[in-house]
Amino acid sequence: MGRREDLLDAAITVLGEGGMRALTHRAVDAAAGLPPGSTSNYFRTRDTLLTAVVERFVDRERAASEEIAGRRPPGTHEELIEALVDLARGQTGRHRTLALARYVILAEAAIHPPLRAALLAGGARVRAYFLNWLAVAGSVDPERDAPPIMNHFTGLVLHQLAAPDPAFDPTAEITALVTAVLRPR
DSSP: OOHHHHHHHHHHHHHHHHOGGGOOHHHHHHHHTOOTTHHHHHOSSHHHHHHHHHHHHHHHHHHHHHHHTTTSOOOSHHHHHHHHHHHHHHHHTTTHHHHHHHHHHHHHHTTOHHHHHHHHHHHHHHHHHHHHHHHHHTOSOHHHHHHHHHHHHHHHHHHHHHSOOTTOOOHHHHHHHHHHHHSOO
16 A cells, blocks of 8 residues: 555544544644655645545445455345445444544535535445445345435444444344345335
């Protein structure tokens, strides 16, 4: 991994741990353990930094999804449920900071149009990846089935991040959701 990725990962950490107000070039330099000015050398403006952060977290989230799915899409409803449960646990556990950074950026995109464009582009890549998961898992209409599953999953993770429940087990909820949505209509 190169210095650019190190800086972007540090920016994700700053966002996930401190929110949008904490994100400065200086804070990223410190989080990356690099001399002052390092982030600015790669990303001259905050907008440039944020756009690159969006691209980086999309790549990292896809890598986490591929790790969970064993580098192949889930082939059945049950495998899809298992992958989504593992993904929810990962986003609220070891990838918590990454997930929090995503939600911080989602909120900022509501009032910052240039960031919204980058987020929509990254979101399209995630959506395409998930549509493939649904098709392989047996969805008769992935375009129809993706929004309710993705949106519910997003809310489920957000609630766990905002108000952590030590006994968090999304299995029953995700099973009910996937079963209801993927049944033939």
